[in-house]
Amino acid sequence: MKKMRWEIWVGIVLLALFVALYVVHYLIFKDVHHIFIYMLGDIAFLPLEVLLVTLIIHKMLTAKEKRGVLEKLNMVIEVFFNEVGTKLIQKFAEFDDKIDSVRKYLIPQDVWLLKDFRQAKKNVKNYEGIIDSKHYDLESLRVFLVERRDFLLRLLENPILLEHQLFTDVLWAVFHLVDELEHRDDVRNLPDTDYDHLSGDMKRAYTRLIGGWLDYMWHLKKSYPYLFSLAVRINPFDLNAEVAVK
Numbered sequence: 001m002k003k004m005r006w007e008i009w010v011g012i013v014l015l016a017l018f019v020a021l022y023v024v025h026y027l028i029f030k031d032v033h034h035i036f037i038y039m040l041g042d043i044a045f046l047p048l049e050v051l052l053v054t055l056i057i058h059k060m061l062t063a064k065e066k067r068g069v070l071e072k073l074n075m076v077i078e079v080f081f082n083e084v085g086t087k088l089i090q091k092f093a094e095f096d097d098k099i100d101s102v103r104k105y106l107i108p109q110d111v112w113l114l115k116d117f118r119q120a121k122k123n124v125k126n127y128e129g130i131i132d133s134k135h136y137d138l139e140s141l142r143v144f145l146v147e148r149r150d151f152l153l154r155l156l157e158n159p160i161l162l163e164h165q166l167f168t169d170v171l172w173a174v175f176h177l178v179d180e181l182e183h184r185d186d187v188r189n190l191p192d193t194d195y196d197h198l199s200g201d202m203k204r205a206y207t208r209l210i211g212g213w214l215d216y217m218w219h220l221k222k223s224y225p226y227l228f229s230l231a232v233r234i235n236p237f238d239l240n241a242e243v244a245v246k
Contacts, residue, residue: 073160074219077167078227080155081216084148088174089213090236091144092206094136095199096129099237106210106237108217110229117218121211128207133198139188141202142181149178170212173205 022035093099105123108116152175155161161168180201181187187198220228235241 073164073167074223076155076158076160077164077212077216077219080167080171081213083151084174085209085213085216086231086234086236087144089206089209091136091141092131092202092209093236095131095133095141095202096206097132097135098130102127103237103239106214107235108214108221108228108232110232112221114218114222117214117221121214124210124214127210128203131199131203131206133195133202138181138198142184142187145174145178146182149175149182152178166208166215167212170205170208173201173208177201177205 022039025035026032102124105120108120152171156168156171156175161171177198180198184190184194190198217228217231220231229245230243232238233241233243233245
């Protein structure tokens, strides 16, 4: 309401200034004909001015602002995968009895282009894996995630993530799994129904992570080749991955 009153007052002042200037012009030159010629010329230019300011310039500024937001968002995503995501995928894959069926689609190479990443996402789009929470060390996964709970919470509080619904879904799926595991004192001694429930939560987070990881790898390939090189050498899906440069 205060903002509207402020804008109304500014409009009134500008309109009064407009009238006052034309009155001064008339008092000096006594030429109404000349005043109306220039007034009509200004009004005729108004549609073009609106086109330039509201459409073209505004669009350019909006696009620049959007690029800035996207850069900040990509930085948040990079931090997530560096601190949690890549290692978490590796842990999930240890529970996945079906991972070998799609592993070949998840090993990006230096020669990959956008079409290759898109094809890889298409190949694993409907992949769900066979996650069995009893298959591997669930306690190790619990400790890993609980230790990073505060970090994940800070990411979820970042308003930048509102611009990326898919990545927000990834974070919520992971954070839900953290809550489920944190509330269990001993994950090595649970009923089968509970293990089945945890398997479903793990699968949800795992499948969302895979798609997000491929997008992240393409972003590195396109914008930061040196970071992509390291990401390839620590690829959680590549059984032959070695951090040492050969």
